[in-house]
Amino acid sequence: MPDGIPSPIFCPPLHPAYMAAFVVRRVFWTIPVILLVILLTFGMMRAIKGNPFRNTERNIPASIQKNLERKFHLDKPWYVQYALYVKGVFTYDLGPSMLQRNQTVNDIINEHFPVSVQLGVFAMIFAVVIGVPLGILAALRQNSLFDYLAMAFSNIGFAIPSFLTSTLFLYFFALKLGKYTGFPTFGWSGWRSWILPSIALGLGPMTYFARLVRGTMLETLQQDYIRTAKAKGLRWRRVVGVHVLRNSLIPAVTAAGPLLGYIITGSFIIETIFAIPGIGKYYVTSVSSRDYSVTMGITVLLSILIIIANLVVDILYGVLDPRTRDQRA
Numbered sequence: 001m002p003d004g005i006p007s008p009i010f011c012p013p014l015h016p017a018y019m020a021a022f023v024v025r026r027v028f029w030t031i032p033v034i035l036l037v038i039l040l041t042f043g044m045m046r047a048i049k050g051n052p053f054r055n056t057e058r059n060i061p062a063s064i065q066k067n068l069e070r071k072f073h074l075d076k077p078w079y080v081q082y083a084l085y086v087k088g089v090f091t092y093d094l095g096p097s098m099l100q101r102n103q104t105v106n107d108i109i110n111e112h113f114p115v116s117v118q119l120g121v122f123a124m125i126f127a128v129v130i131g132v133p134l135g136i137l138a139a140l141r142q143n144s145l146f147d148y149l150a151m152a153f154s155n156i157g158f159a160i161p162s163f164l165t166s167t168l169f170l171y172f173f174a175l176k177l178g179k180y181t182g183f184p185t186f187g188w189s190g191w192r193s194w195i196l197p198s199i200a201l202g203l204g205p206m207t208y209f210a211r212l213v214r215g216t217m218l219e220t221l222q223q224d225y226i227r228t229a230k231a232k233g234l235r236w237r238r239v240v241g242v243h244v245l246r247n248s249l250i251p252a253v254t255a256a257g258p259l260l261g262y263i264i265t266g267s268f269i270i271e272t273i274f275a276i277p278g279i280g281k282y283y284v285t286s287v288s289s290r291d292y293s294v295t296m297g298i299t300v301l302l303s304i305l306i307i308i309a310n311l312v313v314d315i316l317y318g319v320l321d322p323r324t325r326d327q328r329a
Helices: 016-047 062-071 078-090 105-140 145-159 162-176 191-221 224-231 236-265 268-273 279-288 292-320 322-327
Strands: none
Touching: 016 078, 016 292, 105 145, 105 191, 105 236, 105 268, 105 279, 105 292, 145 191, 162 191, 162 268, 191 236, 191 268, 224 236, 236 292, 268 279, 279 292
């Protein structure tokens, strides 16, 4: 390539040992982040005033209060409490709920968190499968009727809040047209009950992917190396598939990690409207009722999930663009 002309990304074959070392380094750096998240969550929960054992206006006897504090290690210094909680996180022993009798944080998470993950994964699949091709086709047909309709749909879908979308879906497709569609109005049992909540939750990310991929593809199509490839007589499908798509999907992959975390952690509204037994209900309830152990357990779990999603994106980014992998090595 002449000077001043950017070259496309060239990906040499990945050596297994080098890639394994790269992954190990990325995993190693997640440990301090997890410890920092635990510390911040622990500090914020200690800063919240109030008595988690007081659910009524009646005062708790001092003897009972001391026994409860001893049971939940609240009578120990903060650094001892923090060390015990870090140990509990890494051994997956998050302790009992302070308010829900005969319930541990592990029980709540094991029962309800898989439902939220399933909802988030379905919504993410919908967002990627529909949004990415929509952005690609809109970019390849720039200024066409399809491009205008696709971007209008993306702008409207991006602007409508999820609670309004969920309410409209529930009213029209489950109530009014329920005898034709078979969609239930509540619950999470069977593939028909998965469709409306997944689409409602994934609509916003889908429109974001469509807009992002279209913009990056239009920018990539204007690069000099694309013009050079076309001038050399390469087939247009090969130019798009090898050069344009690879470079254009890197921003989408980068955004996928935080978006997946946002989808799973932000599904409380969808779960409430469709009466889905996910973790969001318990998360909000534990915050309002000062159930410290449940709040901290779910917060740390969701934070670790986002960290892992960003770790996977970081690794995929290194696979797609070896230049960044070498810089961060």
